[in-house]
Amino acid sequence: MELVVEHITKKYKDIVAVNDVNLTLTPGVWGLLGANGSGKTTLMRIICGILTQTTGEIYLDGKQITALGEEYRNLIGYLPQNFGYYSEFRVEDYLEYIAALKGLPERKSKTKIQEVLYKTSLEDVRKKLIRKLSGGMKRRVGIAQALLNEPQIMVLDEPTAGLDPGERVHFRNVISELAQERIVLISTHIVSDVEHIAANNAIMKNGEIIAFGTTEKLVLSLQGKVWQSIIPAKEFSIFKNEQYVVNVRNKNDGQVLVRYISEYENKNNAVLQSPCLEDLYLWLFKNEHIVGEEC
Numbered sequence: 365m366e367l368v369v370e371h372i373t374k375k376y377k378d379i380v381a382v383n384d385v386n387l388t389l390t391p392g393v394w395g396l397l398g399a400n401g402s403g404k405t406t407l408m409r410i411i412c413g414i415l416t417q418t419t420g421e422i423y424l425d426g427k428q429i430t431a432l433g434e435e436y437r438n439l440i441g442y443l444p445q446n447f448g449y450y451s452e453f454r455v456e457d458y459l460e461y462i463a464a465l466k467g468l469p470e471r472k473s474k475t476k477i478q479e480v481l482y483k484t485s486l487e488d489v490r491k492k493l494i495r496k497l498s499g500g501m502k503r504r505v506g507i508a509q510a511l512l513n514e515p516q517i518m519v520l521d522e523p524t525a526g527l528d529p530g531e532r533v534h535f536r537n538v539i540s541e542l543a544q545e546r547i548v549l550i551s552t553h554i555v556s557d558v559e560h561i562a563a564n565n566a567i568m569k570n571g572e573i574i575a576f577g578t579t580e581k582l583v584l585s586l587q588g589k590v591w592q593s594i595i596p597a598k599e600f601s602i603f604k605n606e607q608y609v610v611n612v613r614n615k616n617d618g619q620v621l622v623r624y625i626s627e628y629e630n631k632n633n634a635v636l637q638s639p640c641l642e643d644l645y646l647w648l649f650k651n652e653h654i655v656g657e658e659c
């Protein structure tokens with residue numbers, strides 16, 4: 365299976381939300397990274413066939429998705445960013461309702477609901493009201509509903525927003541299992557949410573894909589440029605004006621551990637570090653004052 369996004373542009377009056385994007389997606393997890401407003405949601409909605417592009421075309425195995433129509437929509441499982449939960453529903457009843465909306469026959473829907481509850485580890489809460497679930501469980505209900513029609517292409521828009529660290533790990537495990545035979549495209553602005561599960565990443569900025577490839581390939585451009593130094597805390601304010609700091613940690617002894625990106629080896633007994641995707645992301649968005657996490 366191959367989904368080819370070819371020269372997709374979307375304009376909203378004078379705003380170019382997506383600008384000449386080209387991507388070829390095959391089964392596996394794909395991370396779509398970018399700051400707020402970079403065009404991720406617009407691109408995802410076009411890929412799902414629910415928003416029409418201004419120019420460009422999308423092909424599934426060589427066929428235009430517009431020509432495939434209903435057949436294509438049946439292959440898509442979409443979790444929108446602002447997914448509206450029917451919070452007064454119990455989990456199982458809600459899935460039954462969505463299964464009916466998706467046109468699944470009743471007998472098939474019972475088996476399918478069992479299966480998606482199992483896949484998303486929601487079996488124990490099937491009788492609970494959605495409003496009583498944690499944020500992470502609600503997200504999993506969102507994934508469960510997207511899985512009901514056995515989609516070959518899953519598009520998850522910011523699925524990890526608001527999750528605590530434990531829920532994030534659970535989420536990653538669920539997604540990794542789902543992606544074995546399908547295309548799973550996940551948008552986020554939190555790099556660590558996809559770094560360990562996405563085989564490939566596309567980084568979007570101002571509507572364009574500015575970097576694309578496997579994590580290993582993407583971080584190559586920073587090889588030999590990521591350093592770690594221990595410096596006196598009182599020197600940090602000067603240091604951060606001279607270097608591009610991606611992370612800083614207080615050591616409780618009047619010193620700080622700083623991770624930074626520099627073309628040159630520096631003073632301060634700098635030790636070379638292996639670059640990670642977070643470093644690259646921060647480097648590409650360095651004028652947007654994003655705060656890093658530790659790799």
Ligand SMILES: Nc1ncnc2c1ncn2[C@@H]1O[C@H](COP(=O)(O)OP(=O)(O)OP(=O)(O)O)[C@@H](O)[C@H]1O
Nearest residue numbers: 376379380381398399400401402403404405406407
């Ligand atoms: N319906 C619309 N009408 C006009 N402009 C829009 C519309 N939808 C999105 N935009 C603009 O298009 C650009 C891309 O928005 P989009 O929501 O696709 O970005 P995003 O990367 O998903 O951001 P976020 O993570 O904040 O959702 C932004 O400048 C946004 O303001």
